[in-house]
Amino acid sequence: xxxxxxxxxxxxxxxxxxxxxxxxxDYQIPTSNILGVDIHDVTMEETITILTDMATSGRxxxxxxxxxxxxxxxxxNNEFKTVMSKASLKVPDGVGVLLAARxxxxxxxxxxxxxxxxxxxxxxxxxxxxxxFFLGAAPGVAERTASLLQLENPGLEIAGTYSGSxxxxxxxxxxxxxxxxxxxxxxxxxxxxxxxxxxxxxxxRLNVPLAIGVGGTFDFIAGIxxxxxxxxxxxxxxxxxxxxxxxxxxxxxxxLPQFALKVFLYKxxxxxxxxxx
Ligand code: UDP
Numbered sequence: 723x724x725x726x727x728x729x730x731x732x733x734x735x736x737x738x739x740x741x742x743x744x745x746x747x748d749y750q751i752p753t754s755n756i757l758g759v760d761i762h763d764v765t766m767e768e769t770i771t772i773l774t775d776m777a778t779s780g781r782x783x784x785x786x787x788x789x790x791x792x793x794x795x796x797x798x799n800n801e802f803k804t805v806m807s808k809a810s811l812k813v814p815d816g817v818g819v820l821l822a823a824r825x826x827x828x829x830x831x832x833x834x835x836x837x838x839x840x841x842x843x844x845x846x847x848x849x850x851x852x853x854x855f856f857l858g859a860a861p862g863v864a865e866r867t868a869s870l871l872q873l874e875n876p877g878l879e880i881a882g883t884y885s886g887s888x889x890x891x892x893x894x895x896x897x898x899x900x901x902x903x904x905x906x907x908x909x910x911x912x913x914x915x916x917x918x919x920x921x922x923x924x925x926x927r928l929n930v931p932l933a934i935g936v937g938g939t940f941d942f943i944a945g946i947x948x949x950x951x952x953x954x955x956x957x958x959x960x961x962x963x964x965x966x967x968x969x970x971x972x973x974x975x976x977x978l979p980q981f982a983l984k985v986f987l988y989k990x991x992x993x994x995x996x997x998x999x
Contacts, residue, residue: 739781740808747775751811754828756819757984758803759793761812761830769813769834770842776810777852777906777932782925784809785934786918787836789816790981791974795915797984802915805922813839817958818978822985826992837939837949840909841871847907848875855881855900855930858888858911859940866944881905888916897924908933911940 744751749772753760764772776783786792786809796803806812813834814820823830847854854871856864864883872878881903886896900908908930910917917935925933941947949955950963965975 739783739810744810747779752829754823754830756822756826756828757793757797757988759788759796759806759812761788761814761819763829763831764813764834765832766834766838766842769839770846772811773839773843773932774846774850778850779931781931782928783811783932784918784921784925785811785813785932787815787834787839787935787937788812788819790818790822791977792914793819794977794981799915801919805918808922817960818981822981825985825989836936837942840936840939840943843907844871844875844878848878851879852906853879853881853904854907854909855903855905856883856909856940857886857896857900858917859885861885863940863944863946864911867940870943888912888920893924897927901929905930906932909936909939910934911936911938913937
């Protein structure tokens, strides 16, 4: 993967960018199609390099952290599917996505978990003096997340924090708040699909180079939710640990077996029709 670091911050209105922007930035990132959704085959290290370039570019980027729930939502929600197809970068966040790739004979190198990416971004932002805005989660959680990241990275510039809601009625207020604070990076924690629909709706007026939908990441960093121990993450059972800690998620988690079934059916149909992909 090559990178060109010749992008400058442009304070004028930003143009939107999608995958073709990645090509302009000279990143030749292959994608793997899982049940109709193209996911970029990137490592965490590559992701952080790309995100840093995006954050210092003069264009607007939308990054999505894709897990099986996203792929299932895209099957049922056309608006969300279109938003996904237009996103600048879709990273594989979820062991289910990696397993599906393996079953379908596609390449996805490693899991790029949103929460790990946010820790890394905070570190890089501190070094490169990039300002982050934390939007979403329950009242006080974004603020606590920002303070804890600042404690780990003294001098990290926080552009702002706000809980708010993804409701259309709040949009003008939140957009003004963000625009006035001039962040390079906007982290939106409203959960899928709301957070990504919100970014897609507002990115043309935000003047922020990089917006990322980060789901429950603030809850983990702020200590509201507990992450699985490393060994459970490593054997791919973080989702089961989350179900154990947050049993009310069972209904949402039903999408996982449905996703697995769809992947196997797709694989079966391919082998019957004799196609490889
Ligand atoms: N959330 C919010 N407003 C909403 C819906 C959700 O602030 O209207 C927050 C919620 O508090 C949580 C995050 O969005 O911090 C979504 O987390 P979830 O666990 O649903 O996302 P996941 O990690 O499963 O993608």
